Amino acid sequence: MELIKKELDVEANVNKLRTVISFIDKQLEAVSCPMRAQFQIELSVEEIFVNIASYAYSPGTGMAQIKTIISADPPEAEITFIDRGMRYDPLAKDDPDVTLPASQRKVGGLGIFLTKKNMDSVSYEYRDECNILVLKKQLVRQ
Amino acid sequence: MDDLVIRKIRENNVLTVIAEGRIDTDTTPGFDADVNSSLDGITKLVLDFEKVSYISSSALRVLLDLHKKMTHINSRLIIRKPIDPVTEVFEITGFSDILNIEK
Numbered sequence: 001m002e003l004i005k006k007e008l009d010v011e012a013n014v015n016k017l018r019t020v021i022s023f024i025d026k027q028l029e030a031v032s033c034p035m036r037a038q039f040q041i042e043l044s045v046e047e048i049f050v051n052i053a054s055y056a057y058s059p060g061t062g063m064a065q066i067k068t069i070i071s072a073d074p075p076e077a078e079i080t081f082i083d084r085g086m087r088y089d090p091l092a093k094d095d096p097d098v099t100l101p102a103s104q105r106k107v108g109g110l111g112i113f114l115t116k117k118n119m120d121s122v123s124y125e126y127r128d129e130c131n132i133l134v135l136k137k138q139l140v141r142q
Numbered sequence: 143m144d145d146l147v148i149r150k151i152r153e154n155n156v157l158t159v160i161a162e163g164r165i166d167t168d169t170t171p172g173f174d175a176d177v178n179s180s181l182d183g184i185t186k187l188v189l190d191f192e193k194v195s196y197i198s199s200s201a202l203r204v205l206l207d208l209h210k211k212m213t214h215i216n217s218r219l220i221i222r223k224p225i226d227p228v229t230e231v232f233e234i235t236g237f238s239d240i241l242n243i244e245k
Contacts, residue, residue: 017168039196039227046198050167098236102209110235111199117234 002072004030012064012083014053017046020066027070028077033139040118041077044135047111048081048090056085056131075139083131089124090133091116145169148176155185162193170200177208185217192223197231209241220244 008023010016024045028038045066052064065082095116096109116122121136146169149160157180165173181187187208205221212219220242224232229245232238 014167017166036227042196043198043231046166050198050200096235098234099239100236102206102213102240105206105240107199107203107206110202114199114231114234 004068004070006068008066010064010066012049012053012056012062012085014050016053017049020045020049023066024068024079027068028139031070031072031075031139033075033077034141036142037137037139041079041135041137044115044119044122044137045079047115048133048135051090051111052081052083052085052131055088056083058086070139077135077137077139079135081131081133081135084129085131087126088131089126091122091124146173148173150176150180152180152184155183156188157181157184157186158188158190160190160193164196165194165201165204166196166198167200170198170204173201174204174207177204181211185215186220187212187217188220188222190222191228192225194224194228197228199235202231202235202237205237205241218242 004027006027008020010019021042024041025038028041049064056062062083062085067080069078090112093109093112095113096106115135119135119137123134125132146161146163146165151158151160159177161173163169209219222244224243229238229243232241232243
């Protein structure tokens with residue numbers, strides 16, 4: 001079984017979003033990830049990274065580490081986000097009510113909701129003063 | 143990676159905004175400001191999404207605001223021809239029940 005492991009240490013700042021997405025895309029494209037899976041992974045990575053960049057170290061700054069493992073059989077991406085910011089479990093919040101009319105809609109929480117819907121699994125743990133969030137997604141046509 | 147290019151066409155009270163590229167956390171503020179600066183006297187706003195390759199939840203925030211704004215002045219917002227993965231974002235979040243989407 002073939003494994004490709006990569007790591008990116010990046011400032012947790014929204015202006016680094018393109019750096020993060022390019023890092024992810026390069027690896028997905030190397031294994032010819034289907035377009036729809038790539039869209040869903042980019043979306044999830046953006047939502048998680050922007051959350052960390054916006055809140056983890058607020059009002060200060062800090063680093064985020066992103067580790068990827070691409071495995072071949074079955075083709076799957078595992079993407080881990082690690083930060084040393086404020087303890088925060090994004091999975092603990094209730095899902096937003098997506099049936100409400102426009103006038104009652106709030107947009108908070110839609111990013112993590114989309115992430116949960118689009119990934120095969122999303123897990124969170126707090127260990128050694130780190131927030132650790134892991135996304136997994138099979139890279140197959142759906 | 144493609145950025146976002148916006149072209150605006152105004153015919154009488156109809157504004158068509160042709161967006162091309164990605165509407166993400168980076169490009170959403172510019173998209174928001176650009177569209178909102180052109181809404182005076184508009185009764186129908188068409189967002190042509192055929193060449194929008196990607197949206198994230200940041201775009202949903204702006205679309206909901208635009209929808210509310212247009213509804214408030216008895217006007218219409220139409221999203222034209224979003225690609226399938228973008229349509230799925232609307233479906234998952236229930237935005238397909240709120241927005242007028244033309245396939």
